[in-house]
Amino acid sequence: MRDIETETFILEKSIHALEKNLSEKRRSLRALRSEHALTQDRLDANTYPVLTLPNEIISDIFVHVLPVYPLCPQLSGPLSPNFLTQICRKWRQIALHTPTLWRAIPLYCMPKATFEQHISIIECWLSRSGNCPLSSHMADDADMPSEVPTEDFLVAILPHCARWEHVRLVIDSDQLSSIEGPCRHFWWGQPSISVAISVALQLRTATLWDFRYPPHLLPWSQLASLTLVVKKPEECAHALRQSINLVYCEVILLGDDDDSQPDFEIKLDRLETLIMVRWLISEAGVTGFLETFVVPSLRFLQIPDEFMTPDPIAALKTVILKSGCKLLEVLITGPRSLSKVSYRQAFPSIPKFSFNAVKVDFEDKKYGWAARSDSNSSDVESSSE
Structure with a gap:
């Protein structure tokens, strides 16, 4: 009997302690919550x-x-x-x-x-x-x-x-027959393609590489910038003559020596920048191409010396007098037939004359980027010397 009372007492005491501990845990849990x-x-x-x-x-x-x-x-x-x-x-x-x-x-x-x-x-x-x-x-x-x-x-x-x-x-050219759409810039890398994209009503910039010239290939008159990569000057002359609103023009010649020139003038009243590049430097030059241009608004001209042979000064004067343009900068590229002094003395009204004897990298011309050189760079001989 005494053992039962003792055990009951101990259990009651344990329950009391547990309840007290549980109460403390609940308070702690409420605080944590x-x-x-x-x-x-x-x-x-x-x-x-x-x-x-x-x-x-x-x-x-x-x-x-x-x-x-x-x-x-x-x-x-x-x-x-x-x-x-x-x-x-x-x-x-x-x-x-x-x-x-x-x-x-x-x-x-x-x-x-x-x-x-x-x-x-x-x-x-x-x-x-x-x-x-x-x-x-x-x-x-x-x-x-x-x-x-x-x-x-x-x-x-x-x-x-x-x-x-x-x-x-x-x-491929046969895949182009279905292409119609308003574009601002169109790069064309396939040769001998003659499909018309004249419906490109928003086209302002074009780069054409080794192309056949059909009159309605592009909406030429709305172009502001045109880069042509051709073998001979006569291949691009018709396209240039129709592109009457050009502000920027670049012509890159890929072919060998060729004296065939267009037999008509290329009149571009709004043209401000004209860049000519010869991929293959030649001793024979490209006679008479520059003189076909009438460009009254021209401000920057980049041209190889060989494009103006046999008399570069006479060729440049012909264009200036015929066009009535006021050039602000001229960059002569490639090997020169005349000295820098001869150029500067012949054209004292042109503020900046620069000379670059380094051959232009054709890969830099591939997408119609200008080959204008910084006159302060190491490979350029500038008029400030």
Whole structure:
């Protein structure tokens, strides 16, 4: 009997201790919960500064992350607009609803991706770009796998040709028959193509390489900038004569010695910059081509000395007097038949005369970039010497 009473006493005492401990734990739990709630409230009240920006500002920042339009970004990786959709939910929605992020579309095959996947990505970007003008550049033949059916690229982008603004296609001539669309810049890398793109109502800049001349190939009269890569001067003369509103003109001759010149004048009233380049330096020169130009607004002239043989000073004076232009800068390239002093004494009214004896790298001319040299660079002999 005594043992039962003793055990009961001990158990009651243990229960009392446990209840006391449980009560303390409950108070501690309530305190922890209260502290947790306060901390959560403080956390909820905090926001990242970038997330407080208006969506329009974030969208504009996104656009500046990518290469400057019309350059095309990568289809994947940190320089792709796809990367911006992977940061957070809010940024994904902003990126997907910013059409200008998706308006420059590269046409090439990504590593580790099938051609079908690539076409699917292009179509997705085209859809996301909304009604924005488009820039689309195809890779060179050397960079495009031979098994890639490039006509599939056309199938993807042709439905959007009304939005073409800057387009570079490297395709066979028989694939061009269906190309119609408003463009501002069109790069043409295939020889002997004679399909008309005269419907390109927004075209302002063109680069043509070794082309046949049909009168209605391009809307010549609306061009402001034209680069022609040809074998002979006579091959580009008709195109230049129709391009009456040119402000910038560049002619690159690829062929060997040739004395055939156009038998008519090339009158370009608005032309301010005229650049002539000879890929193959020749002793025979290109006689009489410069003298066919009538350019009253010309301000900058870059020309090889060999283009003005046999008398460079007489050739240059003929153009200046006939055109009535006031040249501000002349750059004579390649080997010279006359001294620098002879040029400067003959044309004291031209403020800047520069001389560059280095052969121009043809690869730098491929896309119509100017070959103007800085007169302070080491390979240029300037009039300030």
